Amino acid sequence: MKNLYIVGGTMGVGKTAVCQQLKSDLPNSVFLDGDWCWDANPFQVTNETKAMVTDNICYLLNNFLHCSAYENVIFCWVMHQQPIIDSILGKLDTQNCEVKCISLIADETHLRKRLTKDVERGIRAEDVIERSVTRIPMYQTLNTIKIDTNEKTVAMIANEIEQI
Numbered sequence: 001m002k003n004l005y006i007v008g009g010t011m012g013v014g015k016t017a018v019c020q021q022l023k024s025d026l027p028n029s030v031f032l033d034g035d036w037c038w039d040a041n042p043f044q045v046t047n048e049t050k051a052m053v054t055d056n057i058c059y060l061l062n063n064f065l066h067c068s069a070y071e072n073v074i075f076c077w078v079m080h081q082q083p084i085i086d087s088i089l090g091k092l093d094t095q096n097c098e099v100k101c102i103s104l105i106a107d108e109t110h111l112r113k114r115l116t117k118d119v120e121r122g123i124r125a126e127d128v129i130e131r132s133v134t135r136i137p138m139y140q141t142l143n144t145i146k147i148d149t150n151e152k153t154v155a156m157i158a159n160e161i162e163q164i
Contacts, residue, residue: 002065002097003072005161006089008079009104009139011132012115012124014149014157015076018104021158026072030064032057034077058091065093073097080138100164103144104157108133110150 005022009015016033023031037056038049057077064073079085085101106114115132118124139146147160 002070004061004065004092004094004097004099005072005074006079006085006099006101006144007074007076007104007161008085008102008142008144009076009149010080010106010111010135011078011128012111012118013104013106013132014114014154015078015104017154018149018157018161019074019076021154022072022074022161025158025162026074028070029072029074030067030070031074031076032060032064034075054087054091058088061088062091062093065097078135079103079142080135082142085142085144100161101142101144102161102164103139103142103146104149105136105139105146106149108136111136 003026005019007015007019019031019033023029034053034057037060038053040049057075061073061075064070077084079088089099089101111133112129115124115129119126119129145164147157149157
């Protein structure tokens with residue numbers, strides 16, 4: 001039986017760092033960051049590009065799930081609406097898989113502090129702060145396990161996920 005970890009959260013909450021830690025901690029693991037399937041310039045959000053990225057993600061995840069080398073498949077992306085999660089899960093072959101859907105959450109103060117540091121280092125554009133903060137409440141409505149990331153290290157958060 002494989003494990004599929006679907007890890008969502010708003011921008012700046014620590015999804016990529018936590019998933020990289022999971023990849024190191026869990027045996028025979030592979031990690032896909034959904035952003036890698038949509039790294040374009042200019043970044044365009046249209047019905048066509050949204051369908052394309054979902055197809056890209058599902059193609060890769062299904063290949064990972066079908067590959068006997070992997071026991072743990074880890075995926076993260078900004079998934080702030082249940083239909084996003086459902087559309088991905090609906091296209092995956094999870095027959096021999098335990099699916100664990102997780103949302104990493106942070107309060108506004110912690111999220112602003114993290115994103116401001118990223119902006120200062122040139123990793124993110126300043127407009128990401130307000131976009132990310134406005135999505136915080138959306139994660140409470142999702143059918144996912146919520147993990148609070150406030151005042152926790154990456155290792156602590158990964159350990160919580162491993163215990164699920």
